[in-house]
Amino acid sequence: MKDIVEIRWHGRGGQGAKTASLLLADAAFNTGKYVQGFPEYGPERMGAPITAYNRISSERCTVHSNIYEPDYVVVVDATLLTAVDVTKGLKAEGAIIINTEKSPEEIRPLLKGYTGKVCTIDARKISEEALGKNFPNTPMLGAVVKVSGVVPEDQFLKDMEESFHHKFATKPQVIEGNMKALIRSMQEVQQA
Amino acid sequence: MGIRDRLSGNEAVAIAMKQINPDVMGAFPITPSTEIPQYFSQYVANGQVDTEFVAVESEHSAMSTCIGAEAAGGRAVTATSSCGLALMWEMLYVAASARLPVTLACVNRALTGPININNDHSDSMGARDAGWIQIYAETNQEAYDNFVQAMRIGEHKDVRLPVMVCQDGFITSHAIENIELIEDDQVKKFVGEYHPENYLLKKENPMAVGPYDTAAYYMEHKKQQAEAMKNAKGVILEIAKEFEALTGRHYGLFEEHMMEDAETAIVIIGSSAGTAKQAVNELRAQGKKVGLVKVRVFRPFPMQEIAQALSKVKAVAVMDKTESFSACGGPLFAETRSAAYDLKNRPAMINYVYGLGGRDVRVEDIEHVYAELDKIVKTGETGEVYRHLSVRE
Numbered sequence: 001m002k003d004i005v006e007i008r009w010h011g012r013g014g015q016g017a018k019t020a021s022l023l024l025a026d027a028a029f030n031t032g033k034y035v036q037g038f039p040e041y042g043p044e045r046m047g048a049p050i051t052a053y054n055r056i057s058s059e060r061c062t063v064h065s066n067i068y069e070p071d072y073v074v075v076v077d078a079t080l081l082t083a084v085d086v087t088k089g090l091k092a093e094g095a096i097i098i099n100t101e102k103s104p105e106e107i108r109p110l111l112k113g114y115t116g117k118v119c120t121i122d123a124r125k126i127s128e129e130a131l132g133k134n135f136p137n138t139p140m141l142g143a144v145v146k147v148s149g150v151v152p153e154d155q156f157l158k159d160m161e162e163s164f165h166h167k168f169a170t171k172p173q174v175i176e177g178n179m180k181a182l183i184r185s186m187q188e189v190q191q192a
Numbered sequence: 193m194g195i196r197d198r199l200s201g202n203e204a205v206a207i208a209m210k211q212i213n214p215d216v217m218g219a220f221p222i223t224p225s226t227e228i229p230q231y232f233s234q235y236v237a238n239g240q241v242d243t244e245f246v247a248v249e250s251e252h253s254a255m256s257t258c259i260g261a262e263a264a265g266g267r268a269v270t271a272t273s274s275c276g277l278a279l280m281w282e283m284l285y286v287a288a289s290a291r292l293p294v295t296l297a298c299v300n301r302a303l304t305g306p307i308n309i310n311n312d313h314s315d316s317m318g319a320r321d322a323g324w325i326q327i328y329a330e331t332n333q334e335a336y337d338n339f340v341q342a343m344r345i346g347e348h349k350d351v352r353l354p355v356m357v358c359q360d361g362f363i364t365s366h367a368i369e370n371i372e373l374i375e376d377d378q379v380k381k382f383v384g385e386y387h388p389e390n391y392l393l394k395k396e397n398p399m400a401v402g403p404y405d406t407a408a409y410y411m412e413h414k415k416q417q418a419e420a421m422k423n424a425k426g427v428i429l430e431i432a433k434e435f436e437a438l439t440g441r442h443y444g445l446f447e448e449h450m451m452e453d454a455e456t457a458i459v460i461i462g463s464s465a466g467t468a469k470q471a472v473n474e475l476r477a478q479g480k481k482v483g484l485v486k487v488r489v490f491r492p493f494p495m496q497e498i499a500q501a502l503s504k505v506k507a508v509a510v511m512d513k514t515e516s517f518s519a520c521g522g523p524l525f526a527e528t529r530s531a532a533y534d535l536k537n538r539p540a541m542i543n544y545v546y547g548l549g550g551r552d553v554r555v556e557d558i559e560h561v562y563a564e565l566d567k568i569v570k571t572g573e574t575g576e577v578y579r580h581l582s583v584r585e
Contacts (some may be wrong), residue, residue: 022368025198025368026198026368029198029370034369034370035198035368035369035370036367036368036369037367037368038362038363038366038367038368039362039366041224041309041310041362041366041550042310060370061470062330062331062466062467062469062470063466063467063470063555064360064363064364064367064463064464064466064467064553065467065552065553065554065555066552066554068554
């Protein structure tokens with residue numbers, strides 16, 4: 001299972017980190033991959049730190065544990081950088097993707113000497129401009145796909161549009177905004 | 193053939209229920225099984241099934257509803273976890289002894305306390321002597337496949353027992369993974385119509401269900417119940433063969449992984465078996481002769497078959513995802529060690545209680561178990577028999 005990609009999501013309850021991990025699993029599934037998307041459950045409440053995971057591979061992965069040495073870490077809320085050891089076990093050849101208006105250079109000193117790639121994306125700004133509200137998970141999903149290359153970009157956008165049409169069948173006005181948020185985040189994510 | 197999808201274990205079981213379209217569902221929500229009646233109630237509301245959904249005020253009533261429906265000749269299902277199963281306790285025995293083939297989706301969760309919502313097997317393992325058939329799943333696929341097979345097993349005229357279809361809470365119930373579903377009409381054809389021979393509302397032969405049983409007959413009835421459980425073994429295999437013909441997916445009483453020439457082995461139930469298979473594969477790549485037995489059917493317990501599977505290994509670790517406070521090991525250990533007693537060359541055997549209350553089970557944890565077995569083989573000393581895995585001292 002050399003080709004397996006493992007991703008760990010850090011967010012706060014209510015921000016949609018779990019939903020984003022399930023959407024990524026969906027996107028990868030649509031390209032023919034074997035996927036796992038699962039949250040780590042505890043006494044959850046709004047605003048508490050939560051963790052979710054993805055495994056994406058070309059053969060079925062039978063492992064059912066959490067992920068301790070991820071290839072990618074996604075931080076949906078930058079206030080977690082000082083509350084949770086987000087780079088724990090993160091592979092140096094991988095990357096961390098953080099929702100912040102700051103640049104990778106400004107963020108790196110907070111990452112306890114992590115030597116791998118640091119990526120930042122202002123998901124809040126993109127979401128507020130594209131959707132009128134702060135729903136950071138859609139732009140974060142776009143940034144993860146861009147940085148990890150785990151799903152081909154064109155196919156990802158096509159699949160997401162279809163799934164938004166399905167998910168938002170009763171409120172089609174938000175589909176365009178969600179697509180805009182995805183595309184903008186794929187263009188604007190900074191990598192260093 | 194087959195519909196490729198990605199689903200959580202809970203949604204997969206709810207879909208199996210939808211495809212079966214039972215007469216009655218009696219259910220009360222409890223984490224982590226809540227999604228099953230939640231999804232199913234949507235199917236009811238959408239008219240995708242014509243099941244009578246009975247929203248009850250407790251699990252005791254949920255099981256009582258199923259018992260009433262089955263006694264009247266209907267097909268009844270429910271879903272629960274942990275304290276919910278505990279609250280059904282009294283009625284579990286009633287369903288089994290009245291020989292009513294209720295099908296229960298048990299999403300395994302620790303049985304409080306301290307309060308905990310995560311996975312272990314203390315709920316269903318506590319109910320192991322209630323007279324229910326118990327089938328366990330490693331994956332969402334197995335949870336779905338087992339549920340499709342369960343009714344045929346329970347309703348078989350040589351069995352007539354309720355069936356508990358278990359999967360690991362959150363680990364498979366809430367994880368999205370690939371799955372292959374069977375077409376609706378194929379499931380309906382496989383499961384078939386239920387025509388019980390006798391039931392409460394049969395006008396040609398009205399009968400009483402669940403009356404007082406005197407000492408003059410009680411033993412005979414219990415013996416019949418025990419015989420039914422013995423018969424279930426063969427029926428489970430028969431149904432599995434039919435299921436394989438339909439889907440190509442093979443099921444037995446247990447699964448053997450790399451057991452042909454194994455010198456050490458672990459015996460395990462549920463989702464951690466998948467993690468353990470990865471450990472086996474990695475150790476095999478290093479030339480270590482390790483194997484694994486994953487128990488699918490715990491009730492009836494496949495005693496002779498498991499003994500046979502372990503007859504050539506030198507050391508075995510039996511993994512219990514529950515503590516039974518016997519002061520000498522968990523329930524799977526007790527059964528497995530008892531099974532091995534009749535072997536000419538018994539392997540050394542130890543027990544690990546592991547993964548309680550959602551304690552994560554990693555590939556390295558399982559590798560540690562094999563390393564301990566290695567030590568036993570090398571030194572000839574079994575050492576402490578009753579152990580706990582990955583516990584801080």
